[in-house]
Amino acid sequence: MYKKALSLLVAGSFLFMASFLCVKSMDRIRLDSEPVMMLKLELAELEEKAKAMEERAATDAKQDPGNPEKGLGIVDVAVSGQRVVDYGVIEHTLVYDLPDEELDALLRIVEAEAGNEDEDGKLLVANVVLNRMNADIFPDTVTGVVLQKEKGVSQFSPVANGSYYRVKVSEETVSAVGRALMGEDISQGALYFVARKYADSSKLKWFDEKLTYLFVHGGHEFFK
Secondary structure (H helix, E strand, O other): OHHHHHHHHHHHHHHHHHHHHHHHHHHHHHHHHHHHHHHHHHHHHHHHHHHHHHHHHHHHHHHOOOOOOOOOOOOOOOOOOOOOOOOOOOOOOOOOOOOHHHHHHHHHHHHHHHOOOOHHHHHHHHHHHHHHHHOOOOOOOHHHHHOOEEOOEEOOHHHHHOHHHOOOOOHHHHHHHHHHHOOOOOOOOOOEEEOOOOOOHHHHHHHHHHOOEEEEEOOEEEEO
């Protein structure tokens, strides 16, 4: 009788643990997918606004053909101080249509590399990853670029130290990546960046001697 009761107790414990782990797994999947879903929603909203502005610009141009600024998508700055995207600068359609896995990789590396930077600093990191994806000397996918190793060494330090896998993606990162995917590029073609304050001196020598310096933004210097 005692053996039967013990067996039932053990079986019950296993069922409880299995249910608990299943719920935790579902929670983790939901949390990991939230930034990707946020990004998809933002991209859809941006495309919708861009199309509306194109239609309004076309209407304005017809109504006032003598005004050269009409039809260019120029946006006045809101008095509230809220950031207003200038659709005359960026593409009006989604330039990079990436699958969820690629979106997740881009969000994670931007957060890991530029979590303490402003939104333009985050945009620049996204630009570099996408620039590499388009360059012949690098892999042609976001995950390939992010996880690439050179002589066994990861190209991005957050991948090497594991922080890439642990980051919590912020709303600002979602916004910055959205801007990059819509075609906004402020990187001047940069393929590399380095935080000089934290970089190994031997690596800095390679940056300074082998690459072309472009500019500095926040804590990163950009090169190509």
